[in-house]
Amino acid sequence: MSISRLTIESFRNLSSAQLSPGDGLNLIYGANGSGKTSVLEAIYFLGMGRSFRSHITQRVIQREADQLTLFAQLQQEHPAQGSKVGFRKHRNGDTDVKIDGSRVKRLSVLAETLPIQVITPESFSLLFEGPQSRRQFIDWGTFHADANFYPAWVNVRRIMKQRNQLLRDGASYQQIQYWDNELVRYAEPVTEARKRYVDSLNERLKGIIEEFLPQVQLKISFTRGWDSKTDLNQLLEQQYLRDLGMGHTVSGPHKADLRLRVANLPAQDALSRGQLKLLVCALRIAQGRLLRQQTGKNSIYLVDDLPSELDAQHRQLLLKQLTDTGAQIFVTAIEPAAIVDCLHIAPSRVFHVEQGLVTQIEHTMRE
Incomplete structure (x- = not known):
């Protein structure tokens, strides 16, 4: 397209x-x-x-x-x-x-x-800001990959809004329990769809990382937003008093994240600014290629101020990877x-x- x-x-x-x-x-x-x-x-x-x-x-x-x-x-x-x-x-x-x-x-x-895939100087927010940017990155791809994701995600957002309002109003757990059951109902398909997407993205990303950052051993993992060993319904009940005191829900699918690590360090601490820009570009390119594989659609790439942070060699490498996607840029x-x-x-x-x-x-x- x-x-x-x-x-x-x-x-x-x-x-x-x-x-x-x-x-x-x-x-x-x-x-x-x-x-x-x-x-x-x-x-x-x-x-x-x-x-x-x-x-x-x-x-x-x-x-x-x-x-x-x-x-x-x-x-x-x-x-x-x-x-x-x-x-x-x-x-x-x-x-x-x-x-x-x-x-x-x-x-x-x-x-x-x-x-749309966008690569700008502000794209570093994917790595440096809180999990919201990384969650949006995951959800963009999951939205396109799984037709059942969006309606479940909309319901999670609706339920979270209702639950947080009840917490701010000082509601008893008996009043909140219905919404917890509903949240668990929709959290499972949202979380499973996200995990499947990140697993697929990892496969597309490996070859690109080898081209962009050949000396870097990068590990990417998905975290669902609560302890993987704990049942969400049980956790919500256990954390009710904490949530009540804070006025919002501490754990759940709204806290999902994408973790990027080099050795035992977060990528943003282990890589130079130029390497981080290449990593963000690699993530966007991998996401676009996966979209093509899963749906037959090409993304449109918007790349603002590409020369900054990159030397001529890496600009050449990035432009080749972008043009090789066959997408409009x-x-x-x-x-x-x-x-x-x-x-x-x-x-x-x-x-x-x-x-x-x-x-x-x-x-x-x-x-």
């Missing part, structure tokens, strides 16, 4: 932009603040319904505009899948999403239609030579962004 036409209106400093990307690698270059990252952010919005740069959606709407509008014409592997995606966000918070002209209510439909850089000189084939398209104006460069930048 790829984007053949992209329209952006009133999105950050992009008042109006139309792009016709190629199937392969699309290079977007320009000075800092020109708007090149905003192009990637707009694509991410179309696939996720939110930004990878800000939690406050209204900030991406231009100041003088009441709404932003995004539209993509897609080329799909399967003709039955949606081929037109439209997204409109109003300043009052209302959102309109259409696929092939039909309005959709769930943003999860966007993720099904337009799978959007890469930004300040200087185009930092990307072009590391490619074994010319970019499919080259775009220059200056003060919010996007221009396609008609000729390749390397003979």
Whole structure:
């Protein structure tokens, strides 16, 4: 799957932009603040319904505009899948999403239609921040791999919200016990689906890690969010007084995590910053390849500021791994030579962004 036409209106400093990307690698270059990252952010919005740069959606709407509008014409592997995606966000918070002209209510439909992998300088949050980022990474892949995961996951979130509210209200355990039984009911399929996915991801990751970090013995494991030797229902009852005192549920599937270790150390303590960036890239590439294997869909890769942290040799290695996926790729850089000189084939398209104006460069930048 790829984007053949992209329209952006009133999105950050992009008042109006139309792009016709190629199937392969699309290079977007320009000075800092020109708007090149905003192009990637707009694509991410179309696939996720939110930004990878800000939690406050209204900030991406231009100041003088009441709404932003995004539209993509897609080329799909399967003709039955949606081929037109439209997204409109109003300043009052209302959102309109259409696929092939039909309005959709769930943003999860966007993720099904337009799978997005993003690699940015902020991608280190996968390793350095708390387990939420790693859990989101697992859940993205599990969502695509197992059709039964999403409804069970929605129920876990609903039940956790109800249980935590009861804890804050000082409810007795008898009042909470019903919700514990419901939580256990849905925690099992969520946890099993996550574990299966991580096991599959490990198989895809091995060869990529050998290419990126040949001297590193990396071990990746899934933790379900509570002691594996303890029954969850029993644990919830045992920890009721603790949960009551804290006002939230301490253990459960909402605490699942992905652990990455080198020898006996967390990866973030054992690897250099450049190695960590390669590790994050390897995880994203492995996830995209697994998606292709499991569903027949290609991800779209958004890679922002790729030259930072990586020398020319590793940029070349990363770009080769990305292009070998056969997926559509959007890469930004300040200087185009930092990307072009590391490619074994010319970019499919080259775009220059200056003060919010996007221009396609008609000729390749390397003979």
